Amino acid sequence: MELEKFERNNWGSCRLSSLVPPLCRNQHCCLGIDEAGRGPVLGPMVYGICFCPLSNKQDLEELKVADSKTLSEAERERLFEKLDSLKEYLGWALQILSPNVISTSMQQRVKYNLNALSHDTAIALIQYALDSGVQLREVFVDTVGPAEKYQEKLKQRFPELEITVKPKADSLFPIVSAASICAKVARDRAVKSWKFLEDLGDVNLDYGSGYPNDPKTKEWLARNLDPVFGYPQFVRFSWSTAQTIVDSRAVPVRWDDCDGDEKSSSKGSQSMLSFFARKKDDTKHQPHRFFQERKLETVKDL
Structure with missing residues (x-):
């Protein structure tokens, strides 16, 4: 084989x-x-x-x-x-x-x-x-x-x-x-014979049975967590054992309004979409000299 x-x-x-x-x-x-x-x-x-x-x-x-x-x-x-x-x-x-x-x-x-x-x-x-x-x-x-x-x-x-x-x-x-x-x-x-695609240095391959309740496995998971990138692809990151360690030891990530939900703005935070919306005073802003010299104007409606 x-x-x-x-x-x-x-x-x-x-x-x-x-x-x-x-x-x-x-x-x-x-x-x-x-x-x-x-x-x-x-x-x-x-x-x-x-x-x-x-x-x-x-x-x-x-x-x-x-x-x-x-x-x-x-x-x-x-x-x-x-x-x-x-x-x-x-x-x-x-x-x-x-x-x-x-x-x-x-x-x-x-x-x-x-x-x-x-x-x-x-x-x-x-x-x-x-x-x-x-x-x-x-x-x-x-x-x-x-x-x-x-x-x-x-x-x-x-x-x-x-x-x-x-x-x-x-x-x-x-x-x-x-x-x-x-x-x-x-x-x-x-x-x-697993070949790690990630650069883990001198990674210790003593990870026990690989089952979630094995103390050696848990220790290996805790020791080989990258605080930013998480785990190498040798790990099933969907398992709760891995997710628990990531949640407790990795750098926290905040996804602001990942679904574009406007409700968050009512709690004092801005919707992500608001950063792309035209501000009310945009029309008062003077265009760059390049556009003024060539008498170019912004088209609002096509």
Whole structure:
């Protein structure tokens, strides 16, 4: 799994994938979906899919794949290398969503929360598999939000597929466990090799787990806050953990009448629009000599 493509643009979104095995183009297949890094305040979120022919489901069970959260980093790496070697019948694809993509999506004017972003990413990966020629019949998904609503949403989008959405699907279905391992390995590697675009000097990379309740993570956030520019793009600035530190320690910014609301003028402050309005005595002001010599006058009405 090479992350060079993502590292060249780690402020955006990036898709990585294996080759599609010929068997997956000719036989009915199952597909599993899971994510890694939904909760941390640091680093990307990664969505992963794995797919294989229905006839090979038993092979995944014999590999003893499991929910990536129950495995050590070394075990995940070993299992990923094994999964990646099964090129004759197993394929995978990943969508890496940078912290910047996550935060700007969540803070746009039209409400777009993390659940909606997750659903759309999963849908895009299923569509990618179909567009790549994978003969999908069964899809298993670890739920985000209410399982019944999510399953109905996916069935409406893909009526030809048999879709199962369940909590803890990564521990129930080996194909989801495989997707979980792929996603977690990709996120771990992305976090470890993160290339900071900002000049942070000798930044300390000991930021703990990246989860908001980790004392090491909180300490790293407090230490690496720029009082004017905030955080590097490694941080999900939409998370309340980061926002709380910014509010308490960064230079305060006052947005005067950012919506052009005239009500503020009634409280003794001027509306921003008032700075662009013509003053009453503007007509008495003598024009510059350049205009007087050429007998040029200001046109009020066109």
